Amino acid sequence: MATSSVWLIPLKLLDEDARAIQLAEVAGLRILPEQQDFVGDPLRMMLVALDEGSRFPYVIESAGKAVGVLTLQAGAATLAGWEDDDSAWLLRGFLIDSRCQGKGLGRQAAAAALLEARRLTLRHRGGQTGVVLSVNERNPAAQAAYARAGFVDSGRYLGGDAGPQRIMHADFLNEGGT
Ligand SMILES: CC(C)(COP(=O)(O)OP(=O)(O)OC[C@H]1O[C@@H](n2cnc3c(N)ncnc32)[C@H](O)[C@@H]1OP(=O)(O)O)[C@@H](O)C(=O)NCCC(=O)NCCS
Numbered sequence: 001m002a003t004s005s006v007w008l009i010p011l012k013l014l015d016e017d018a019r020a021i022q023l024a025e026v027a028g029l030r031i032l033p034e035q036q037d038f039v040g041d042p043l044r045m046m047l048v049a050l051d052e053g054s055r056f057p058y059v060i061e062s063a064g065k066a067v068g069v070l071t072l073q074a075g076a077a078t079l080a081g082w083e084d085d086d087s088a089w090l091l092r093g094f095l096i097d098s099r100c101q102g103k104g105l106g107r108q109a110a111a112a113a114l115l116e117a118r119r120l121t122l123r124h125r126g127g128q129t130g131v132v133l134s135v136n137e138r139n140p141a142a143q144a145a146y147a148r149a150g151f152v153d154s155g156r157y158l159g160g161d162a163g164p165q166r167i168m169h170a171d172f173l174n175e176g177g178t
Pocket residue numbers: 031035038039094095096097100101102103104105106107108134135136139140141142143144145148
């Protein structure tokens with residue numbers, strides 16, 4: 001895989017000042033109106049995740065600036081239609097700023113999330129063997145980004161408010177997209 005130009009900044013590991021700087025950048029992120037069905041408000045998602053023990057919020061950084069966000073969550077995989085909560089991390093709240101989309105950053109950030117989830121599993125001695133997410137069937141850009149990062153379509157999920165979703169899963173053992 002090509003060398004990645006994104007870094008994941010773990011908000012929970014920053015001191016208060018550094019975190020405030022990151023959150024100010026997150027507040028400036030935008031998505032297109034037609035994408036708002038697919039993801040929540042980035043600042044709100046980061047603040048909620050900071051408050052919850054099971055969630056690990058990250059700022060996606062490229063060339064020294066925030067270009068997106070994502071969250072990894074433990075014990076919640078059934079929210080993406082997975083068969084149990086604990087065998088996989090849930091990847092949620094994933095977005096790239098609309099001005100930075102279409103440059104490969106989504107694919108790279110999804111691949112970085114997979115690596116980070118494996119590190120978290122080791123650090124927290126969790127039993128997860130991979131990462132799962134659900135993505136709207138009307139969202140081909142996200143499906144493509146995840147597939148290019150190594151996520152595999154694992155079926156249909158009919159939960160959620162915005163219509164049918166695809167369940168996508170990546171196993172740590174098969175890590176690595178194209
Ligand atoms: C989904 C998202 C994160 C992708 O980020 P990105 O930086 O634009 O993604 P990339 O540039 O890495 O592109 C990924 C792939 O999608 C493809 N793609 C882009 N737009 C597409 C479209 N409308 N239809 C099909 N494929 C598309 C690209 O060609 C690329 O594939 P390739 O590498 O084979 O060329 C971004 O579009 C986004 O933030 N969307 C709004 C929020 C959202 O939908 N989040 C996902 C919730 S599950």
